[in-house]
Amino acid sequence: MNQPAETTARPRPQLSLWDAASIIVGIIIGSGIFQSTPTVARSVPSEAALMLVWALGGLFALAGALCYAELSTAWTAEGGDLVYLSRGYGSWAGFIFAWAQLWIIRPGSVGVLATVFANYAQELWNLGDSGMLIYALGSTLSLTVVNLFGLRRGAWTQNVLSAAKIIGLLAVVVLGLLTPAQPHDPQVSQLIARDISTNWALALIFVLFAYSGWHEMPIVAAEVRDPKHNLFRALLLGTASVAAIYLLVNYAMVHALGLEGLGKSHVPAADVAALTLGDFGRRFVAVLVCVSTLGALNGMTLTGSRLYYALGCRHARFAWLGRWDERRDAPTAALALEAILSTSVIVVMWWVYAASGEMFDKLVAFTAPIYWLFLAASISSLFVLRVREPDTPRPFRVPLYPVLPLVVCLVCAYMVYAGVDYAWANWSWESAWSLFILSVGAVLAWLDRGRAAPLEGATDR
Numbered sequence: 001m002n003q004p005a006e007t008t009a010r011p012r013p014q015l016s017l018w019d020a021a022s023i024i025v026g027i028i029i030g031s032g033i034f035q036s037t038p039t040v041a042r043s044v045p046s047e048a049a050l051m052l053v054w055a056l057g058g059l060f061a062l063a064g065a066l067c068y069a070e071l072s073t074a075w076t077a078e079g080g081d082l083v084y085l086s087r088g089y090g091s092w093a094g095f096i097f098a099w100a101q102l103w104i105i106r107p108g109s110v111g112v113l114a115t116v117f118a119n120y121a122q123e124l125w126n127l128g129d130s131g132m133l134i135y136a137l138g139s140t141l142s143l144t145v146v147n148l149f150g151l152r153r154g155a156w157t158q159n160v161l162s163a164a165k166i167i168g169l170l171a172v173v174v175l176g177l178l179t180p181a182q183p184h185d186p187q188v189s190q191l192i193a194r195d196i197s198t199n200w201a202l203a204l205i206f207v208l209f210a211y212s213g214w215h216e217m218p219i220v221a222a223e224v225r226d227p228k229h230n231l232f233r234a235l236l237l238g239t240a241s242v243a244a245i246y247l248l249v250n251y252a253m254v255h256a257l258g259l260e261g262l263g264k265s266h267v268p269a270a271d272v273a274a275l276t277l278g279d280f281g282r283r284f285v286a287v288l289v290c291v292s293t294l295g296a297l298n299g300m301t302l303t304g305s306r307l308y309y310a311l312g313c314r315h316a317r318f319a320w321l322g323r324w325d326e327r328r329d330a331p332t333a334a335l336a337l338e339a340i341l342s343t344s345v346i347v348v349m350w351w352v353y354a355a356s357g358e359m360f361d362k363l364v365a366f367t368a369p370i371y372w373l374f375l376a377a378s379i380s381s382l383f384v385l386r387v388r389e390p391d392t393p394r395p396f397r398v399p400l401y402p403v404l405p406l407v408v409c410l411v412c413a414y415m416v417y418a419g420v421d422y423a424w425a426n427w428s429w430e431s432a433w434s435l436f437i438l439s440v441g442a443v444l445a446w447l448d449r450g451r452a453a454p455l456e457g458a459t460d461r
Contacts, residue, residue, distance in 0.1 A: 009323075009324040009325065009326035010324055011078055011151075011220075011223045011309075011324065012151075012223065013222070013224060013225045014152060014155075014225070015151070017234055017237070018159065019155045019158070020234035021233075021241070022155070022162040022163075023155075023158055023216065023220070023299050023302065023303065024213070024214055024216070024217045024235065024239060024242070025166065025238050026162040027213035027214075027295075027296050028061075028210075028211060028212070028213040028214055028296075029165055029166075029245070029295070030113050030116070030213070030297075031289070031292070032206075033169075033249060033269075034267070034268075034289050035116065035210075036209055036210045037210075037250060037262065037268050038265050038266065039202070040053060040206050040207055041254070041263035043200070043202045043203035044198060044200070044203050044259075045198045046259065049198075050259060051247065051250060051251060053203045053204060054250050056204070057204065057208055057246075058246065060208065060408065060411055061211040061239050061242070062236075062239050063404050063407065064375075065214050065215075065239040066404065067398050067408055068214075068215050069231065069235045069236070070382060070398045071218070071378070071385075072227070072232075072235070073228050073396045074393065074395070075087065075221075076221040076227040076228070076231070077221065078220065078222040078223070079098075079307060079311075079313075080219035080303075080310075081378040082094040082097055082307060082311065085097050085377060085381055086314070087385060087389070088380075088388070089377075089381065091445075092446070094314065095311075096438070098308070098310070098311040099440075099441035099445070100370050100374060100437070101308075102308065102341065103341065103437045104367060104434055104437055105370055105371050106300065106307075107341045107342045107344070108366045109371075110140060110301070110338075110346075111342065111346050112367070113296050113297045113300065114135075114137075115132070115346070115349075117135060117136065117139050117293040117297070119132065120293075121135040121286075123286050124283065124286050124290070133347070136350070137343055137346060139294060140297065140343055141343065143157075143294070143297050144301055144335055144338070144339040146298065147298070147330060147335055148328060149328065149330070150328055152329075154330075157298050158299055161291055164291045164295075165288065166241075168292070169288070169292075170245075170248075172273060173251075174252075175252070175272055175276045175277070175281070176249075176253055176272045177252050179256040179272065205415065205418050209364070211242070212371070214235065215378070216299065216300070217231075217238070218235075219303040219306050219310075220302065220303055228395040232396045252272065253268050253269065257271060269285045273285045301335070301338065304334075305331050305334040305338050306334070307334075308321045308338060309322055309334045312331075315448060316448070317444070366430040368415070368419040369419030369423060372415035372416045372419060373412075375412050379405050379409050386401075
């Protein structure tokens, strides 16, 4: 029987609290705040409702982060959800999760971010008909190279990009609040109300999309210093910071543009900056979006490679991914595979949808249902592990148990339903591909039953 890779080189705890929090902030604040806000504004009846729905999204993210704080501080091996699902339901569950990440969720998410980056970079410096493809591929490959130089280089890049995007968003907040408040026109509101009905469900779907990514950091738990304390602190600090920034940004934008203007805007942050700074303001926001998406891309690249590394350590078929390059201090094989799959998805989607401009929507539809399905499964493993491993030390226990994790699971289940409903109504080859990939993963998991090896370290901690 083949065995997972044997190697003396392993991930080392090097990430500080700020490094870990920067990963969370960097991944969550990607393109969602720029892409989702107009749709949310068109789906709610008032400015107060807009702020409420963004606050509810923040509370959901915080509740989910608290659930992951219990899981990650109890089991600090590299791999995050892969570890929790494997311990809770068996190695087959962890394998299918990693398989879906490998072929669907991770390449699709990277493709979404690279596409948004390419859109705005093309506005700043047009490279011609193939400019978007060049920018999308260039950003993905460049950040792969950065992470090939080791964890410290990748973490330093993440810190710089996260700090830059926070400063930029706060600048948008200041510009929005300095702009005289948009007068409310009841006649315009009545016209919009006749054309657009309130849709709280749609608003929440887009808000939760903007908050997604808070669960990524525990994947690199083995590389966090003092994980029993810093994992909880980073999850709470990172997620709460994003929620505060999102609320400030939305308040500033609705103050400057009004709810009607915000709903009509295609680039609300740019419109806010342009009110004060003119064309320079628009270019400033374009740069901000580029920096924001690069930060999310870098965070996804860093965590994704560690997930593939954990898959290689645990499953014999992917043993070649479980090798840690001691000289580079990075999982080089995992980074290379991640780059190949992500760029392949970008090329295929660009080739199919470049002319129609539907690439972003299709990539979101490609990943969303499966993303929420596995998030619900990971949260539900908390219940199973409380029963199955009651004696495992838990430095942090989620408050209001079992109500809080149950609410998070129910919201995730609704998001799965919404994603499947959208995919069914807009059936395409991407949906068929997702189902095919999951089916192949299920077959491989069945063939590999009983062959999984423990992660490096006998306790998975």
